[in-house]
Amino acid sequence: MVNQPQGAIIGIGELKPVRYSEGKTTLSLIAESVRLAIKDAGISKEDVDGLLVGPQVGETPQHVPATVSEYLGIDPTMSNTVDLGGATGPGMIWRAAAAIQAGMCETVVCVLANKNEKGETLRSPNRNPIREFDVPFGASGANTSYALLKRQHMEEYGSTQEDFARIAYWHRKNAQLNPDAIFYNKPVEVEDILASPMIADPLHLLEIVMPVAGGAAVVVTSAEKAAEGKHKPVYLKGAGEKITHRAVSQAPGIDALPFNYSIPRALEQARTNVEDIDLFSLYDCYTSVVATTLESTGLCKPGEFGEFVKNHSFGHDGDFPLNTHGGQLGFGQADLAGGMSHVVEAVHQLRGEAGNRQIPDAKNALVTGNGATLSETTALVLGGER
Amino acid sequence: MSQLPNISLPGPTITPVSQPFWESIQAGHLSLQQCDKCEQWIFYPREHCPHCFHDSLTWKKASGRGLLKTWSVIHRAGHPAWQEHTPYVVGVVALEEGPSLLTHVLIEETSLKHNLKVEIEISEIGPHPLPFFKKQEETK
Numbered sequence: 295m296v297n298q299p300q301g302a303i304i305g306i307g308e309l310k311p312v313r314y315s316e317g318k319t320t321l322s323l324i325a326e327s328v329r330l331a332i333k334d335a336g337i338s339k340e341d342v343d344g345l346l347v348g349p350q351v352g353e354t355p356q357h358v359p360a361t362v363s364e365y366l367g368i369d370p371t372m373s374n375t376v377d378l379g380g381a382t383g384p385g386m387i388w389r390a391a392a393a394i395q396a397g398m399c400e401t402v403v404c405v406l407a408n409k410n411e412k413g414e415t416l417r418s419p420n421r422n423p424i425r426e427f428d429v430p431f432g433a434s435g436a437n438t439s440y441a442l443l444k445r446q447h448m449e450e451y452g453s454t455q456e457d458f459a460r461i462a463y464w465h466r467k468n469a470q471l472n473p474d475a476i477f478y479n480k481p482v483e484v485e486d487i488l489a490s491p492m493i494a495d496p497l498h499l500l501e502i503v504m505p506v507a508g509g510a511a512v513v514v515t516s517a518e519k520a521a522e523g524k525h526k527p528v529y530l531k532g533a534g535e536k537i538t539h540r541a542v543s544q545a546p547g548i549d550a551l552p553f554n555y556s557i558p559r560a561l562e563q564a565r566t567n568v569e570d571i572d573l574f575s576l577y578d579c580y581t582s583v584v585a586t587t588l589e590s591t592g593l594c595k596p597g598e599f600g601e602f603v604k605n606h607s608f609g610h611d612g613d614f615p616l617n618t619h620g621g622q623l624g625f626g627q628a629d630l631a632g633g634m635s636h637v638v639e640a641v642h643q644l645r646g647e648a649g650n651r652q653i654p655d656a657k658n659a660l661v662t663g664n665g666a667t668l669s670e671t672t673a674l675v676l677g678g679e680r
Numbered sequence: 681m682s683q684l685p686n687i688s689l690p691g692p693t694i695t696p697v698s699q700p701f702w703e704s705i706q707a708g709h710l711s712l713q714q715c716d717k718c719e720q721w722i723f724y725p726r727e728h729c730p731h732c733f734h735d736s737l738t739w740k741k742a743s744g745r746g747l748l749k750t751w752s753v754i755h756r757a758g759h760p761a762w763q764e765h766t767p768y769v770v771g772v773v774a775l776e777e778g779p780s781l782l783t784h785v786l787i788e789e790t791s792l793k794h795n796l797k798v799e800i801e802i803s804e805i806g807p808h809p810l811p812f813f814k815k816q817e818e819t820k
Contacts, residue, residue, distance in 0.1 A: 543782035
């Protein structure tokens with residue numbers, strides 16, 4: 295039996311996403327997010343002795359932890375950059391707990407933020423070997439990679455456009471109960487999704503996240519210290535992580551993606567079964583990711599997510615609450631902070647503070663993060679009880 | 681060789697390790713590394729075998745044939761220079777030798793099929809010959 299992690303989340307701070315930011319820097323959005331999280335935790339910045347940040351923070355690609363520490367005005371005894379794409383947020387949570395267990399610090403702030411200015415061209419700096427062997431062929435950006443994944447699923451299993459569109463539909467529907475969501479007050483039907491422009495066939499526009507500006511911070515501390523906190527602690531009960539490749543051409547088979555390891559591992563560490571999960575807070579940059587992630591949970595067989603989606607209701611009051619904040623498809627994706635939104639929503643639900651979208655008696659949440667093209671995967675089990 | 685207009689499309693960023701790959705493309709065929717120990721074929725080019733961790737690999741001429749595993753018809757290009765060529769097709773080809781690579785696929789949208797037999801078609805983009813893939817000729 296694997297050891298269980300010991301950390302707990304005592305504070306969250308999330309900025310309301312906006313399509314474009316004005317007069318902001320990544321560092322200023324990081325600070326806004328951290329101030330919210332510290333306030334929520336009921337602690338002061340002097341209590342923070344650990345810092346985890348993302349890579350490539352707008353103004354400073356290197357020495358990121360030192361730059362962010364200096365900007366915030368903290369002097370942590372443990373700091374690091376976590377570089378797992380969309381899995382960075384969940385990946386930070388278990389790393390924070392591990393650093394605390396190792397005795398390097400007691401209270402860690404995990405923070406990600408993104409500015410998104412109008413007219414700013416968002417171009418990731420592709421590096422070799424992708425720059426050498428993908429980009430010259432006309433393949434750059436995530437849309438292409440996730441379209442390839444979706445096409446493969448459709449060809450190998452016979453899944454249909456409607457199967458994928460239903461996933462996007464539920465995310466947009468759930469966003470109607472979240473006033474912070476970028477698509478609040480903008481519901482769509484399955485037909486609208488299917489009628490939206492093809493970006494990279496077979497992916498439609500409405501199956502793809504909207505890039506936004508925003509930020510999210512999470513405060514992790516020891517379970518002992520969490521007991522003295524302002525809120526009901528949310529405990530890290532299990533974590534699983536697996537990396538298999540970087541470029542989509544090098545991915546394992548669609549029935550052997552890395553979530554097949556990381557999700558069962560997180561459940562095992564938490565001594566929990568997937569049937570005992572009340573909230574599925576699953577990374578959703580594209581419909582095709584949710585599809586294969588559902589299959590990796592073991593709740594449906596490889597290739598059978600379509601039937602599963604048809605037969606379940608993904609609302610907070612449904613039989614399978616999934617991404618009750620709207621997911622990133624409904625909430626918006628503030629770059630790497632989008633991955634952290636799945637942690638933040640799990641905390642809302644497990645504290646019982648999710649308001650009109652509260653899942654009755656939510657005890658356990660499965661949170662996933664995914665980076666590159668189902669390459670970097672992290673799964674967490676969070677629980678309201680230790 | 682088919683010809684695309686010479687615009688500022690991003691060419692390959694060749695390294696000393698990958699140089700032989702691009703030299704073979706220039707010479708009109710596909711070469712891959714094969715491990716001298718476990719005999720597995722390797723792509724992308726490396727200086728060690730990712731299968732058995734052996735460090736002696738040999739460049740060998742490859743068949744240039746494979747199966748189309750998946751594809752996407754690009755309507756909105758990730759790189760602005762590609763936009764004027766939309767819609768175009770990119771795909772992943774599983775080579776006969778084992779490794780998979782991402783490539784530009786010179787096949788009509790209506791003829792695209794899972795596991796379609798494809799073969800290399802070296803195409804020039806500006807000064808860069810690239811291994812694109814087309815449908816295998818019936819006779820092969």
